[in-house]
Amino acid sequence: MLKKLFSLSALILASGYLISCNQKSKDKDITLVMAEVNPEGTISAEMDKAFKEKVEELSGGKIKINLHFGGTLGDEESILKILMQSHGSIHLERISTFNLPSRGCEKTSLLIIPYTFSSRSHFWNFANSELAQTILNEPYEKNIGIKGLFYGEEGTRxxxxxxxxxxxxxxxxxxxxxxxxxxxxxxxxxxxxxxxxxxxxxxxxxxxxxxxxxxxxxxxxxxxxxxxxxxxxxxxxxxLEITEVVISSECWDSLSENQRDILTQAGKYAGDICKKISHEREExxxxxxxxxxxxxxxxxxxxxxxxxxxxxxxxxxxxxxxxxxxxxxxxx
Missing domain, CATH: 3.40.190.170 (Bacterial extracellular solute-binding protein, family 7)
Structure with a gap:
């Protein structure tokens, strides 16, 4: 009960100080709320932090990421529902790819077939390929309400x-x-x-x-x-535990080309950080x-x-x- 009340309070607080992502920003200062169910210090949390820092660096502080760890904004499924709604108070989520096929992301299901990737390097070859972009774009093209930005991984399940x-x-x-x-x-x-x-x-x-x-x-x-x-x-x-950072389609549509490029570049940087630390953290x-x-x-x-x-x-x-x-x- 306390966790639910805390999550609700966090959402109310977030919606109170955000500059809306529902209107064209034209490179005005914006704050995007990002949710992470894992606690600080985990591989995904470190990837998220790298993404946040690079976005803020590349934008000169004009895009801020308000990052919440430890599931304080809810579990992955409830957050995903918010992202898919109009005028949602959460804009970005780091999510397991396991949660996406049931939402109509059929191509994503290919990534979670057992024993698909023979090694980490095999996965990262995919993550940095045009094939990855095809799958990341699938929910946006299908009007599901989200768009994939970049991939990460947390090791073998x-x-x-x-x-x-x-x-x-x-x-x-x-x-x-x-x-x-x-x-x-x-x-x-x-x-x-x-x-x-x-x-x-x-x-x-x-x-x-x-x-x-x-x-x-x-x-x-x-x-x-x-x-x-x-x-x-x-x-x-x-x-392999493949993760994906997704953004609401409504928020993506509101961003300028420059802002989109910043998020894309920051995503590539964060993915490289994930690749570097995942094996070390597993050991x-x-x-x-x-x-x-x-x-x-x-x-x-x-x-x-x-x-x-x-x-x-x-x-x-x-x-x-x-x-x-x-x-x-x-x-x-």
Whole structure:
């Protein structure tokens, strides 16, 4: 209840001092509100800070980013709804790509097919390509209400649980938190019971037994302290945690070409920062988690995991099979 009241107060405060993004700014001073569900110090939070600082630097302070961490403005889904509304009080959000296919971003679903990216460098080859721009522009072109600005990543997603998991067979019957249709189908492929739980409720769900397992990158698993209630992780690496900074279409339409260029340039800079720190943070997180008593299980044979994903991979790739093949071939 307190969190809801705090979120409402933050929104009221934000709307009170903002210069509206609903009218053409013509390079006047503007303040854009940006939401981040992760706490300060996480990979995405550092990427957001780099974006904010570069925007303010390139604009000479004429564009200010009012950045809120730790989900103080709400969870990803509720913030996304605000971005898609007219006259919304939030303009930018760093969001997981898992939340976009259900909004009509079919091409985005290609990025979260299990085992799509063979390595980080494979992903960054994509993120800096014209193919990335095609997918970033999809929601804007479809009039969904948002536009993608740039990509980031938080490391490889692995399953963690309240009980020890030694291999793929141990998923049978456990309550596995899922976020979308792709993850639901993957859970079913693993013979787990998929349960839908909001990110903000996940810690409590693991604590009470409403969920037995979920998945997160190492750094987020550490930053959100999930290891305190679910201290077991199997390093299956089924997907890369791809993130995206999106802006409301209404706000984007109100900006001048110069302001748009500033946001685009700052996004490229922030993406480069993310690329630099994500691997380092993942290694640091693993060392810290080991010291906290987390029990890690390595995977030596990925073929059973890939077999469990075959159905969802085939169906999801139907969104744009030619584009998907192009993404798969961006390894160099």
């Amino acid at each position: 692995n399953f963690f649980s309240t009980k020890k998991i030694n291999g793929i067979k141990d998923f049978e019957g456990i309550k596995l938190r899922v976020t979308d249709t792709i993850m639901k189908n993957l859970a079913e492929g693993l013979k787990a019971e998929p349960v839908s739980i909001a990110f903000g409720d996940l810690y409590g769900a693991l604590q009470t037994g409403s969920a037995d397992a979920a998945d997160q990158p190492l750094a987020n698993y550490l930053g959100n302290k999930f290891y305190q209630v679910a201290p077991n992780m199997i390093l299956d690496g089924h997907t 640091e997180a693993k060392a810290r988690l080991l010291s906290e008593g987390v029990r890690f299980t390595d995977v030596s044979d990925f073929s059973p995991w890939q077999k469990a994903c075959e159905g969802v991979s085939f169906e999801t790739a139907k969104a744009d099979p030619i584009l998907y093949q192009k993404i798969l071939h961006l390894t160099k």
